[in-house]
Amino acid sequence: MPAGLVLGVPTDLDALAASGIVSSEGIARAAQDLTRTEWIDSANGSDPNGIDDQSVGELIRARLGDEVHEKLVSPLLSGVNAGDADYLSLAAGAAQIAVAARKSPSLITALREQTTAAQHHPDAPVFHGIPVGTQTLTDLILARLTQVDVPVHLSCPVSSIAPNGSGWTVTTPLGAIAADEIILATPAQPTARLLDSIAPETADDLASVEYASAAMVSLAVSKKSLGVPLDASGFLVAQTDPLPTLTACSWASAKWAHLDDPEVAILRISAGKHGDTHALDLDDSSLVEALGVDLNTTMGITAPPIESRVTRWIDALPQYRPGHPARVAAWRAGVSDEAPGIHLAGAAYDGLGLPACIRQGRQAAADIA
Known part of the structure; x- marks a missing residue:
């Protein structure tokens, strides 16, 4: 580029x-x-x-x-x-x-x-990451919470939220949980379902937010099989020149020093987008095979991958339409009026990247404190 x-x-x-x-x-x-x-x-x-x-x-x-x-x-x-x-x-x-x-x-x-x-230092890295994996963040949060005896319930879906005096009752398979205030950090549709009886107008609008599904496929390939040098961070696919399956390819080995290996390259490939579920309809082996065809077209790779891992993100990416920030402000104002003590945070609102979600979480915690 x-x-x-x-x-x-x-x-x-x-x-x-x-x-x-x-x-x-x-x-x-x-x-x-x-x-x-x-x-x-x-x-x-x-x-x-x-x-x-x-x-x-x-x-x-x-x-x-x-x-x-x-x-x-x-x-x-x-x-x-x-x-x-x-x-x-x-x-x-x-x-x-x-x-x-x-x-x-x-x-x-x-x-x-x-x-x-906003000039940055010329030697500053373009990309930042955690060498031991991003999941370390959530693992560390869980460890710190349990250290101070904060109860954490995993795989425990909330079926309803109801007012209870000045607080709320949260219904779960483990029974009712009393809460003074609640942060809903769930996608728009589950949030709408939980708000349906207590903030119906906001719930109706939240339910209309569209989502996209995508697959992220990590491949380990022999560097000897590469038809191009890994001299950039990857490539994007324009919709004017689409490939059958692949939408973007990140050259992880070139982006992250801790993934660099003299013999093996790590590629992270995206497939699927809003309105196009072709890639998601394939099973894992068929998806890897289809992406191999696209990698042959773009990078000249003919050998099969050494290893592969497919991660599917179903209805994970909210689609922000024009006027979205004003709608978010209206949702928060509606919840504040109809269900005081409930707070909204997450990818459906003010940004879907990790920094944006962390910022929203901190703001929701500050609002409660």
């Missing part, structure tokens, strides 16, 4: 031209943004989280053209959300771009200024 990209938006058109990813016509169309002095969209409206929010595709297509959106921005943001950036809320799904879009009619100019103001 060319230098100067911000969530796929190019800020260095010379580097973009040199990459060959976008045609000369596409470069010329994007360059029109640099001389724009009048607003051509609603990005600077008074309600950027609600009525003036727009889709990522709407903004990028208008300011930089279809080709930049389809070749650069959409593969990244559609892939992250397992959806379609033409329907993704700008405010919720690409806040960094939304902030820049409000500052200037020229998106490239605003992003250049934003990047300059």
Whole structure:
């Protein structure tokens, strides 16, 4: 990928031209943004989280053209959300771009200024991770809770929540649990079910949130079988040039030093997206085989993997539509009015990545404290 990209938006058109990813016509169309002095969209409206929010595709297509959106921005943001950036809320799904879009009619100019103001140390790593695995976080939380005798009930689904004086009664297979306050960190549909009798209007709207399912497949392959050098972090697949199954491939061995091995490469492959369950309909062995065909097309890999692991995330990725932040504010206000003491947090609301979910959890805990 060319230098100067911000969530796929190019800020260095010379580097973009040199990459060959976008045609000369596409470069010329994007360059029109640099001389724009009048607003051509609603990005600077008074309600950027609600009525003036727009889709990522709407903004990028208008300011930089279809080709930049389809070749650069959409593969990244559609892939992250397992959806379609033409329907993704700008405010919720690409806040960094939304902030820049409000500052200037020229998106490239605003992003250049934003990047300059937030310069990082040149030697700082692009990616951060936990060498012993992300599950260490949840394992450590569980250990610390049990150390201080906080009861933790696993595989214990809540069937209902009901008011009980100034608090709540939570019904579970283990019996009723009394609670002063509750944090619902569940996906939108289970949350809607639990709120149905106590905050029905909020529950109805929450139930309408759409979700995508995806499969994450980790492959260990011999480096001798690779047809390309692992000289980047991976590749994305544009919807204009789709593959039968694979939507993105992360070269984990190149991204993480602790996974680097002289003989074996680790690839993490995404498959499936909103509205397309083809990959999820395959059994594990068939899915690995189908991805092998796509890896042959893209990376020249002909040998079967040494090892494989398939992880399926069913209805795990909420689809943020334009106006999503305003809807979230309305949900929280509705719950506060109709069911005081219940708090909402999680991927359905203010971001689906780990940092966003951790931030929401901390805020919910602070609200209770």
